[in-house]
Amino acid sequence: MEDVDWTSVFTEGNILANAGKHTEALMNYELAASIEPGHALTWNNIGVAKLCLGKFDQAIPHFSKAIDLDPEYKDAFHNRGLAYSDIGELEKALNDLTEAINLDSLYWSAYRHRSIVNQMLGRDSQSYEDFINAKKLEPEI
Numbered sequence: 254m255e256d257v258d259w260t261s262v263f264t265e266g267n268i269l270a271n272a273g274k275h276t277e278a279l280m281n282y283e284l285a286a287s288i289e290p291g292h293a294l295t296w297n298n299i300g301v302a303k304l305c306l307g308k309f310d311q312a313i314p315h316f317s318k319a320i321d322l323d324p325e326y327k328d329a330f331h332n333r334g335l336a337y338s339d340i341g342e343l344e345k346a347l348n349d350l351t352e353a354i355n356l357d358s359l360y361w362s363a364y365r366h367r368s369i370v371n372q373m374l375g376r377d378s379q380s381y382e383d384f385i386n387a388k389k390l391e392p393e394i
Contacts, residue, residue: 267298270298282302282365293323297332304339309340309353330363343370354367366382
């Protein structure tokens with residue numbers, strides 16, 4: 254096992270995740286975290302795999318670990334916000350999505366998701382404002 258390196262294990266996890274094999278991807282990411290525990294992206298991807306498996310509450314500590322390692326990791330804030338919204342912790346979700354936007358004012362998907370959370374909270378004007386921002390920033394396909 255000494256010839257196993259973080260890059261190959263992590264890359265295989267990404268390949269599996271992109272193929273929709275989230276359980277297998279999770280195993281690779283967890284192995285990658287044991288090899289290189291200080292890599293924020295690994296912890297974020299563990300959380301994403303857990304989100305994809307519907308384990309929203311289990312994903313949150315992994316996003317938090319990624320944020321602890323990199324306090325400016327906008328994707329980890331965004332993803333933790335998604336997890337919080339999935340378990341009904343809407344104020345926490347709003348805080349994390351706002352932090353992601355504070356870190357990157359062009360982060361269209363954070364605006365889109367914050368719009369949804371604001372709508373769920375009955376904050377129609379904020380929801381509409383975020384929706385318009387998301388539409389303006391959304392990349393054209």
